[in-house]
Structures are given as C-alpha cells and as structure tokens.
Amino acid sequence: MRTKPVAEGLFVERADGPRLIGGRRKSDGRIVFPMPKGADGAEFDAVELKPEGQLWSYTVQRFRPKPPFNGPGDDRSFKPYAVGYVELPGEVIVESRLLVDDFSRLSIGMPMRLTTEVFRQEPDGSDVLTYAFRAA
Amino acid sequence: MSSVHIVGAGIHPFGRHDQMSGLDQGVFALREALADAGLDWKDIQFGFGGSSAAGNADAVLPRMGLTGVQFINVANGCATGGSALLSGYWAIKSGEFDLGVVMGFDKHPRGAFNADPEDWGLPAWYGETGMMLTTQFFAMKIQRYRELHGISTRTLGLVAEKAFENGVRTPHAWRREAVDLDTILGSQMVSDPLTKYMFCSPAEGGAALILASDRKMRELGLSGPRVRGASVRTRVNGSFEVFAPSLDVERGPSPTEIASKAAYEMAGVGPQDINVAQIQDTESGAEVMHMAENGLCAHGEQERLIGEGATRLGGSMPVNTDGGCLACGEPIGASGLRQVYENVQQLRGRAEGRQVEGARIGYSQVYGAPGLSAVAILEA
Numbered sequence: 001m002r003t004k005p006v007a008e009g010l011f012v013e014r015a016d017g018p019r020l021i022g023g024r025r026k027s028d029g030r031i032v033f034p035m036p037k038g039a040d041g042a043e044f045d046a047v048e049l050k051p052e053g054q055l056w057s058y059t060v061q062r063f064r065p066k067p068p069f070n071g072p073g074d075d076r077s078f079k080p081y082a083v084g085y086v087e088l089p090g091e092v093i094v095e096s097r098l099l100v101d102d103f104s105r106l107s108i109g110m111p112m113r114l115t116t117e118v119f120r121q122e123p124d125g126s127d128v129l130t131y132a133f134r135a136a
Numbered sequence: 137m138s139s140v141h142i143v144g145a146g147i148h149p150f151g152r153h154d155q156m157s158g159l160d161q162g163v164f165a166l167r168e169a170l171a172d173a174g175l176d177w178k179d180i181q182f183g184f185g186g187s188s189a190a191g192n193a194d195a196v197l198p199r200m201g202l203t204g205v206q207f208i209n210v211a212n213g214c215a216t217g218g219s220a221l222l223s224g225y226w227a228i229k230s231g232e233f234d235l236g237v238v239m240g241f242d243k244h245p246r247g248a249f250n251a252d253p254e255d256w257g258l259p260a261w262y263g264e265t266g267m268m269l270t271t272q273f274f275a276m277k278i279q280r281y282r283e284l285h286g287i288s289t290r291t292l293g294l295v296a297e298k299a300f301e302n303g304v305r306t307p308h309a310w311r312r313e314a315v316d317l318d319t320i321l322g323s324q325m326v327s328d329p330l331t332k333y334m335f336c337s338p339a340e341g342g343a344a345l346i347l348a349s350d351r352k353m354r355e356l357g358l359s360g361p362r363v364r365g366a367s368v369r370t371r372v373n374g375s376f377e378v379f380a381p382s383l384d385v386e387r388g389p390s391p392t393e394i395a396s397k398a399a400y401e402m403a404g405v406g407p408q409d410i411n412v413a414q415i416q417d418t419e420s421g422a423e424v425m426h427m428a429e430n431g432l433c434a435h436g437e438q439e440r441l442i443g444e445g446a447t448r449l450g451g452s453m454p455v456n457t458d459g460g461c462l463a464c465g466e467p468i469g470a471s472g473l474r475q476v477y478e479n480v481q482q483l484r485g486r487a488e489g490r491q492v493e494g495a496r497i498g499y500s501q502v503y504g505a506p507g508l509s510a511v512a513i514l515e516a
Binding site (some may be wrong): 063 | 252253259260261263264265266267268269272275276280283325326328373380381383384385
C-alpha cells in the first residue's frame, strides 16, 4: 500500500516517531507552525518540534464540514472527530486532530504524543497521511 | 472639537427573507434611517458601507439617487459595521464633513460559514483535514476558559435562554420564540460543549445610522445619542483567534480587551458607568468571555452573575437586550450596526417591551475573524 503525506514539509518520520516541522523566526526566535512557505519562509529557519506536550484545549467536530474538507464519506457516514491545541513546552501551541476512542476521556492538561493517521484515500487507493496527537 | 451624534437609525429585520436581496435590505434600512432623522438622501455628504456576501455596499447609490456623494466600501470581516461607524466618526471628527451615513447589509447561504484557506494565507491541508471551522475555534476558546474560570454548561444554556427571551420582545429579531433551558442543553451537540441553540446562524438583514456633528444637529433641529468613544483593534502576539494553526506559548491580551480599554479611555467612562451593553455573542461562550474582556465583570464572575439573572432585562447589567446574534442571526455587514441601532433605541427610550429604564450610557462590541474587535460607547 502506497502512502503520501497530506502536504510536503509538514512532518518528518524519525526512528522513534514523527516530528512536526515548525519555523523559528530569525529575528526574534518566535516559533510558528507550520513552517511558512514562499517569501515569508525566508525569515524563518525550519525546526523539528518536540513530539510531546499537554492538551491545551479541545472540541469534537460533530457534523461533516463543508469543503475544502475532503475527508472520507458523506453526511450520513461521517464520524465525529476531536481537534485540539497541544502545548509543546517552551516552543509553541499547535492545532491538531486528536486520536481518541472515547471523547469523554479528553481533558485539558493531559499528556499527548505526536503520531500520524491515515486521513483519507486517493482514488488510486493510496493512503493520505496527516499528523495527529494521541494520549501519551 | 465637534462631537458626533447619531441622529437617525434604521434597520431591516434580521432573519431569512427569500424575496429580498441583501441590497434590498440595506436600502430599506437606509431609507428608514433617513426617515427617522427627517432627512433626504441629497442632504447626505458621505457614506461608509459594507457587505461581506451580498455584493458591493455602494450598489445602494443608484437606488438612493446618484447625488455624487462620497461613498467608501468597508470590508473588515465580522467587524465591518463597527469599522464603518468608526470611519464615519472620524470623517466628522476631522471637521471635513458634518452629515453622513454608515450602513451595512448581508445575505449568507444557510449553514456554517466555510472558508478558503488561501484567502487567509493558510495552507490547503488545514482546510482539507477539517480544522478550519469558526465553530471549533469558539468551542475551544470557551472550553479552555471553562477550565480556567469555572463556567458551567448550565450557564452557557442560560445565556441562550436569555437571548431568545429578549428576541421575543424585539421586532427586528429573527428568533422570536422562547426556548427553554432543557431544550437548549439537550439539543444537538455541534462542537463540544456548544449545542445547536448555543450558536448563532448566518442570516440576512440591514442596518443604517445617520451621523451628524453637534453643530449640524442643532442647525437641523435634530437630537440623538453622542458617540463618546469608538475604536477598532486587531490581534497582538499571544491572542487566541480563529483560524490559527499555532499559538504563542506566552499568552497576551485579546483584541477585544485592547479595543475596550481604548474606547473607555476615549469616552472618559468606565465599565461601572455602562447601563446597557450589546456584546458579540457568536455563541453562548463568547458572551460569557466578552463580558470579562469588555471589563463588565472579573474573569469567573460570570457564573454567579448569569445565575442571578444580572444580564437579563431588569437585571443589574442587561446584556444583548435585543437577543444579540443568538436571536438575530449574523449578517456580517450589518451585525455590528445592529448592536448600535439597539443602543440608540435604548438611549432614546424607544425600546418598547425591552427598555432598560433610565439607560444613559450604552456599550457595544463586535468581534470578528481574523481577530479584530470594534467598540462604540454612546451617551444619551
């Protein structure tokens, strides 16, 4: 089965798991995610972010979003998913999809770890990967 | 320096109007505002107007009459109406003009707003993977706020219950039927912890105000509330705004906090002087958080105040007396001016059925993407 990332330069795979790629602004060290592209990108150095942090806030997406969302299924087969912000200590707070079996187990402050998930499939059957956090 | 007064106010009821375009509703509001002041369109020296999804605001000109009037289209997201008001305020304050209109209208498709990442300088994957929704932002902001300041789910329900109660009393509101607390709390979950009845919906409507210098007002034999303070502020580092793939660890003030502070300073009044307030209630949590961000209470005090009914009509701090966005819906170009329209009615003693007795100072705040807030403080 072939897989591909939802975007190039969003995350990299390391031996112990994936890392998000952020940008550190050359002028003041402020860290942002994702790494800015194009002309804006020239002002940042790419940095691999910490893979662990704490849940900063969260919610559950209960209805199927309109486009540009292009996840699988239709309004009937849509499965709610959790999203949240995860604070990577001393770096930045990143927004992410959250992998959790039981939404009621989510709580602010809980330790989280970066992973990847198959977000959807291309018509040719290849898997499209995106990043996500799950309980550490 | 001259002071700026609102000598006329008009509104087209908010809601769904299948037979009318957004422009029709803007023209309706504008004609009503002129009639309220007893003025003709040809008397008007300038206009600022906005619409997000219903075309160009200056399309009102052929309908109103091609008088050569200076008219500028304003586009500032959900704060478009507040921005039009501030522009008109400056035009008169500068001494350049002494009579003009600020107006806005809109007509949005049904359902939640959807946004194109490219328009916001964001990567495509952010939208594709289902994270670019305003509803998620509002839910996550109140979810964190609840954790820090102890706001219960019941309080979120009470905010919506009060909004629909006030809507019953308001001719320009869309939702004019009361909804009980259990129905609100038990309705479909949209984005936890917010249910369907806790969110406002995109809608349609128009609103217009006639602004005049004090000299012109007297010359015309008119009267109306004075604009004591008006401000628009955008986000700073460390604020938490809609459509943000990342946030700074070091937290900062919200655009509402800085716009509010600026408007209070300009007006020379404080939160304790406010008799009636219209604040952005995109959803129940926004009203709760904006109460504190606008200085109307301390963070966390909302749980007690709302539980006691302080924000209801007859309470010590009536908030969103016309039902706010929750009962009126949100036509982006008109929403901020609807708040000011409601304060004008309150300060002129015309808010029949929902009048805050003796209201002398009215406060309004509209918040919008991608992180800006507009505040206006009026004095009767």
